[in-house]
Amino acid sequence: MSKPKVAFYWCASCGGCEEAVVDLAEDILGVVEAVDIVLWPVAMDFKKHDVEAMPDKSIVATLLNGAIRSSEQEEMAHMLRRKSQYMIAYGACAATGGIPGLANQFPLQQLLKFVYEDGPSDANPEKTYPQTSHDDGGRRVTLPQLHEVVRTLDQVVDVDYYIPGCPPTPKLTAAAVAALLAGKLPPKGSVLGPDIALCDECPRKASKPTDLGFTKFERPHQKLMDPEKCFLAQGVVCMGPATRGGCEALCINGHMPCSGCFGATSRVRDQGAKILSSLAANLAAKEEQEIAAVLSGIPDPVGTFYRYGLPASLLRKKVPGEA
Amino acid sequence: MSDKTWEPRIVGFFCNWCTYTAADLAGVSRMKYASNVRVIRLMCSGRVDPQFVLDALARGADGVLIGGCHPGDCHYAEGNYKCLRRHELLRRMLGDMGIEPERLRLEWISAAEGDKVKAVINDMVEKIKALGPLDLPGRFRKWDGELAEGAYAGTPAMPPLPVKEAADV
Numbered sequence: 001m002s003k004p005k006v007a008f009y010w011c012a013s014c015g016g017c018e019e020a021v022v023d024l025a026e027d028i029l030g031v032v033e034a035v036d037i038v039l040w041p042v043a044m045d046f047k048k049h050d051v052e053a054m055p056d057k058s059i060v061a062t063l064l065n066g067a068i069r070s071s072e073q074e075e076m077a078h079m080l081r082r083k084s085q086y087m088i089a090y091g092a093c094a095a096t097g098g099i100p101g102l103a104n105q106f107p108l109q110q111l112l113k114f115v116y117e118d119g120p121s122d123a124n125p126e127k128t129y130p131q132t133s134h135d136d137g138g139r140r141v142t143l144p145q146l147h148e149v150v151r152t153l154d155q156v157v158d159v160d161y162y163i164p165g166c167p168p169t170p171k172l173t174a175a176a177v178a179a180l181l182a183g184k185l186p187p188k189g190s191v192l193g194p195d196i197a198l199c200d201e202c203p204r205k206a207s208k209p210t211d212l213g214f215t216k217f218e219r220p221h222q223k224l225m226d227p228e229k230c231f232l233a234q235g236v237v238c239m240g241p242a243t244r245g246g247c248e249a250l251c252i253n254g255h256m257p258c259s260g261c262f263g264a265t266s267r268v269r270d271q272g273a274k275i276l277s278s279l280a281a282n283l284a285a286k287e288e289q290e291i292a293a294v295l296s297g298i299p300d301p302v303g304t305f306y307r308y309g310l311p312a313s314l315l316r317k318k319v320p321g322e323a
Numbered sequence: 324m325s326d327k328t329w330e331p332r333i334v335g336f337f338c339n340w341c342t343y344t345a346a347d348l349a350g351v352s353r354m355k356y357a358s359n360v361r362v363i364r365l366m367c368s369g370r371v372d373p374q375f376v377l378d379a380l381a382r383g384a385d386g387v388l389i390g391g392c393h394p395g396d397c398h399y400a401e402g403n404y405k406c407l408r409r410h411e412l413l414r415r416m417l418g419d420m421g422i423e424p425e426r427l428r429l430e431w432i433s434a435a436e437g438d439k440v441k442a443v444i445n446d447m448v449e450k451i452k453a454l455g456p457l458d459l460p461g462r463f464r465k466w467d468g469e470l471a472e473g474a475y476a477g478t479p480a481m482p483p484l485p486v487k488e489a490a491d492v
Contacts, residue, residue: 281405319421
């Protein structure tokens with residue numbers, strides 16, 4: 001009997017999720033032994049046409065990382081969806097938009113202008129921009145079209161499961177692969193991780209007071225932080241209360257507050273709105289001016305609360321002004 | 324819907340103990356005011372989850388009005404202060420997302436202030452009319468027009484909040 005076929009693919013991502021697969025270390029040998037990898041652009045030399053030639057649903061699972069941001073990524077997502085029994089959004093970018101999703105705060109033209117004209121390291125006096133098609137002495141070369149909006153994978157194709165994290169931990173990855181191979185998967189649409197907030201597994205849980213009573217917010221570089229005490233109790237924004245656990249508090253153990261990469265639990269639709277709600281409600285101030293002064297300690301609410309999930313948020317993208 | 328016939332749609336989250344009672348009073352007093360606000364009664368302005376506000380806007384509201392008890396008068400002691408603080412940060416965040424902060428408004432209206440319900444609603448309708456439609460659902464459709472095969476319209480893992488789709492009235 002042939003081994004089950006698995007594909008890995010990357011879209012708008014940094015490569016960290018690929019590292020996470022490699023971080024399975026010796027366990028990856030077990031995976032390689034158990035499955036046939038039919039596509040893995042970062043590590044193996046299979047081509048798009050190899051997969052296109054395969055019958056539909058002949059791949060058991062595709063683990064796709066990265067957000068969907070170009071016509072090429074959209075096409076590959078659809079193609080892999082057709083070829084796979086399970087489409088798995090691997091990592092924060094595919095699941096909720098991730099860091100590339102922060103681009104949804106800007107119109108595409110503004111981003112391109114910065115990258116190709118205004119960036120401090122630019123040397124582009126002719127203001128050459130990438131074109132989707134170019135004729136060079138009879139040879140026509142093409143590039144994919146960059147989308148105006150960065151999207152999660154499930155805004156483009158049907159997704160069966162999500163593996164959270166930036167990147168997902170080797171433990172969660174190994175557990176997901178094992179569940180897949182054993183056919184012991186939860187209901188479709190599940191996130192393959194615990195469904196409880198990070199605070200539950202946080203080593204500093206005991207030092208979180210019932211009433212936080214914020215009088216000031218400070219960022220990690222602005223103060224000497226107590227390495228034992230709950231970050232929120234120190235007035236440092238920690239996304240823990242609005243973020244799914246399962247990372248085993250990696251950042252906390254590295255003495256940095258949670259920045260929210262695992263996304264929300266299943267009871268929450270909009271992670272950013274939820275942490276905003278929690279933090280703001282717990283201010284001590286009662287007067288408008290005083291409240292505004294304390295909240296000014298959070299200078300970038302969108303970038304802080306939606307660092308990994310702007311495309312999956314209720315508002316999705318900044319509404320462009322009349323320009 | 325042409326611009327000529329466009330009327331703002333405002334979602335009102337009113338506290339059971341004050342603003343909702345005040346709206347009732349305005350009603351039984353036969354006060355006439357703009358009919359653009361769809362009122363949702365909550366037990367307290369402190370129950371207004373910022374998700375409700377964003378979801379209302381994402382589903383087509385042009386503005387959201389929150390009505391709570393005057394400071395010091397909350398039936399649950401502190402709920403309206405929680406609302407006030409969330410309102411401050413939420414308005415700032417809306418601005419960062421390109422949505423005019425004026426589309427979200429918080430007013431303290433006691434059970435006796437039926438006339439204030441009328442004044443606030445009329446004033447807000449005028450202000451939203453001046454801003455024009457927000458039309459997030461239309462914007463989402465327009466954005467998704469760039470996809471070759473269209474947006475996936477199945478059941479994503481994180482669907483909108485489970486609320487029945489309101490009839491287009």
